[in-house]
Amino acid sequence: MGFLAGKNALIVGLASNRSIAWGIAQAMHREGAQLAFTYQNDKLKERVEKMAAECDSSITLPCDVGSDEQIEAVFTELKKSWDGLDIIIHSVAFAPKVELEGTFLAHATREGFRIAHDISSYSFSALAMAGRSMMAGRQAALLTLTYLGAERAVPHYNVMGLAKASLEANVRYMAYSLGTEGIRVNAISAGPIRTLAAAGIADFRNMLDYVERNAPLRRNVTIEEVGNTAAFLCSDLASAITGEIIYVDCGFHITA
Ligand code: 0WD
Numbered sequence: 001m002g003f004l005a006g007k008n009a010l011i012v013g014l015a016s017n018r019s020i021a022w023g024i025a026q027a028m029h030r031e032g033a034q035l036a037f038t039y040q041n042d043k044l045k046e047r048v049e050k051m052a053a054e055c056d057s058s059i060t061l062p063c064d065v066g067s068d069e070q071i072e073a074v075f076t077e078l079k080k081s082w083d084g085l086d087i088i089i090h091s092v093a094f095a096p097k098v099e100l101e102g103t104f105l106a107h108a109t110r111e112g113f114r115i116a117h118d119i120s121s122y123s124f125s126a127l128a129m130a131g132r133s134m135m136a137g138r139q140a141a142l143l144t145l146t147y148l149g150a151e152r153a154v155p156h157y158n159v160m161g162l163a164k165a166s167l168e169a170n171v172r173y174m175a176y177s178l179g180t181e182g183i184r185v186n187a188i189s190a191g192p193i194r195t196l197a198a199a200g201i202a203d204f205r206n207m208l209d210y211v212e213r214n215a216p217l218r219r220n221v222t223i224e225e226v227g228n229t230a231a232f233l234c235s236d237l238a239s240a241i242t243g244e245i246i247y248v249d250c251g252f253h254i255t256a
Helices: 020-030 042-054 068-081 110-135 158-181 204-214 223-233
Strands: 008-012 034-039 060-062 087-090 141-146 184-190 245-248
Touching (some): 042 060, 087 110, 110 158
Parallel strands (some): 008 034, 008 087
16 A cells, blocks of 8 residues: 555646656555646646546646636535545746746846746645645645745746745745644755756756756756655655755755
8 A cells, every 4th residue: 555545636737748747646646645637728638637547537627826716616626526635736837938038137027026926936825725624634735846946046047036935935834824734835846857847948958967967966856756755745754844845856956
């Protein structure tokens, strides 16, 4: 029996078989969790349905995390299939592409800042608030994905770095808010991985090469490795870990 047997997990942010959310879904499925998925829009519906089926899941629901109505609707629907929820995975980020080119102040706009923070940080708290009643009394866990650009000025990461800094603070405040209910909140700070979202970041190839040359393990991380850590963090094996940012980056962040 896997260490997530009996757990119900909602996965938000699956876009392709390269998505970090896919690595997480596969690890959680392997460890015995029941899964439900959301998809951002109709373009992704069929693909997400197929991938869900590979994890023995038939629960796929539309959700643009910029919409409170769509977030509410996810939990209304989920309650029809499940009597409770143990895990929410938030694997979503967005900033207008132009803001991820050149240096931060070259393209910064008030609207770009608002969108990046809304979709990449606020949406995590919005999911927690909407899912809170379903998670009551179940030792539930929430997990989001962040990146080193939250703490260091990484070339081209720009406004997304600000949004990830907000997300990391969000993890701590959410952990404090939900701790009295036994609900844990953590983030994985993943090393760079070639996904659809990463394709939006200028010069991404150089980031991968740099990590490969300089990380203690001299290689890049895989979605499977992020998935395994996510499964552990959302399981009862991690019952005293909350409010943490856990690095899954082949050790890159410790280097000078
Ligand atoms: O190097 C990387 N790939 C890293 C990613 C390193 C460290 C962290 N991360 C983070 C990302 O910032 C993000 O928070 O991991 C998370 C997942 O990213 P991913 O797996 O790299 O990217 P992807 O497979 O593209 O999934 C993210 C998806 C979107 O894909 P696209 O590329 O179409 O934007 O987030 C979804 C969307 O499907 N998404 C939304 N979902 C609901 N509502 C929204 C939205 N408004 N916007 C984006």
